[in-house]
Amino acid sequence: MYDASYELKYTVTSEGLHNLADMHDFVTTPNGTALLVTYEQVSPWDTTSVGGKPDDEIMDAVIQERDIATGDVLFTWRLSDHYAINETMVTYADYGMRPGGGGFDFGHVNAVSKTAEGNYLASFRHLCAILLVGPDGNILWSLGGRRATDFCYQHDARFVNPPRTEITLFDNAHMSTAINRTLDRDCSRGLHLRLDYEEMTAEVLREYYHPSRVVAAAMGGVQTLGNGNKLIAWGFQPSITEHTAEGRVVMSLQLGPLVNDGQGKGGGKGPQVYRAKKVKWVGRPGWGPSIAGYPRGSERGVYLSWNGATEVAGWAVRLVRAGFETFAPLEASPRYVRAAAVDKEGNILGSTDAVDMDTGEVVRVNGTVTQVVDPGDVNENDMATGKGGAEGAEGDMEGAATGRLGSKAGGEVWMVVAGLSFLVCLRIL
Structure with a gap:
């Protein structure tokens, strides 16, 4: 038996019998x-x-x-x-x-x-x-x-x-x-x-x-x-x-093709559904989300997942540029990408390490993304000076650990991130 963090709490099986408990129930x-x-x-x-x-x-x-x-x-x-x-x-x-x-x-x-x-x-x-x-x-x-x-x-x-x-x-x-x-x-x-x-x-x-x-x-x-x-x-x-x-x-x-082989005890060789349940389960795993790069020419992108986390409603993707630049649209080609999982209220649940988009290598990052903000709260002066995106950003992957996320009408999501002396606004449609 496991708790909501997927930590093992109890192991229960039969006692005093020649065989252990069966999987049927x-x-x-x-x-x-x-x-x-x-x-x-x-x-x-x-x-x-x-x-x-x-x-x-x-x-x-x-x-x-x-x-x-x-x-x-x-x-x-x-x-x-x-x-x-x-x-x-x-x-x-x-x-x-x-x-x-x-x-x-x-x-x-x-x-x-x-x-x-x-x-x-x-x-x-x-x-x-x-x-x-x-x-x-x-x-x-x-x-x-x-x-x-x-x-x-x-x-x-x-x-x-x-x-x-x-x-x-x-x-x-x-x-x-x-x-x-x-x-x-x-x-x-x-x-x-x-x-x-x-x-x-x-x-x-x-x-x-x-x-x-x-x-x-x-x-x-x-x-x-x-x-x-x-x-x-x-x-x-x-x-x-x-x-x-x-x-x-x-x-x-x-979940797979329906079976029409007339077979009895053995059944088909494909998927089977012993039971299905619709339940209100909230999973909060003790591990963080994962990120993987897809560094292939113009199709550069990232795959994001957080196995077992049920409250993730979206992702905020954070860019750290290899060179100086104050604004990067989604179609840009960042060197490093990092993401935070957010719930439907925009609260940050956890964040990934960064991925090097040139090599596909995942780079360890200390610290987590901790702030969310509407991009309207960041003025042009902040964008020029790098304020407001990340507190204490040092310009390397360990220091660039904090981002700010917000949402706009029409389902658009914006994110503000900071580097050594720049701040990047990323619009995700």
Whole structure:
């Protein structure tokens, strides 16, 4: 677990099991605990009921809750204590003993969350079922499986309302990957269900389909946004869509070509989207921004980035000339270029070192850019004398560490910088 500066704060994994925590889910709770899922190899195990061997191995599905700060194990639950392996929806031929071992994966847990009452909602892909497990480990109810509903191989089951009468999930539907399916039942979908605890029934409130009518053999997720929209990740199909509550697609993002190979467990070889989340995250990395020169004739320029910094709305580029000059337009060819990252209010978040535009070499600069100003505040006398652009500028790269940035109407950005005895105004369109 990392903080907003990307510093490692905690390392949490399973405890007391034969295997470490799995990547399928990791959820924190308001009580300072973490929910983990683990696929634990257990042997010997009789798998003859599914076509296996008397002395075999299974891959059990385990849920564990741990205190993040102390590491205490608060809850451990095993699927094999409650389900027989022949209740699975997959075959031993496909998910039994494979090269390298692993055991028969009869349950395949891929999502877990905890309610305010202390119950655990968990999704088991190979059972095609969602279970609600009580604090004592007993199963309170199950949704799906061999006895009910028409979803299967699902992912990311979550309660979406405080009474916990509604659930969203990603219904993979099939163990194949393709596009342009004609029938709804052949497509993967986002699914929003209402639960009736008196009648013990589930009602479909809304189905969300991909514009290209895709089916994804694995992965996928559904997030309910604050405005009621649904953000859907399409798993083996490298796509993310956002839908209104009524089902209209308002955003479609594709990270690679859609897959139409009919392949099952292995999926495509391109990008995949296990889940997608829209969150309010503010990252303030402990490292500074980066700059790289592009010193190629008339195409001279710089590349700027600050990996992990989420508040950067623009860049102020600072020029330090190799010779005397009082004004340099954007089209000029500076010897050295430096930049500062600014937020949407124009506040400086951090600054780069300088880059030598003749060689492309990044030159270490002591100090940071600290001031911003509208160019209208700098008069002609200041420009002639070099005042106002940088305090204490010494004329070399270490001294020329401060610049001033401002914005003009129409989205124009200006920057004032200083050298030994000159001040450069740069206009960025």
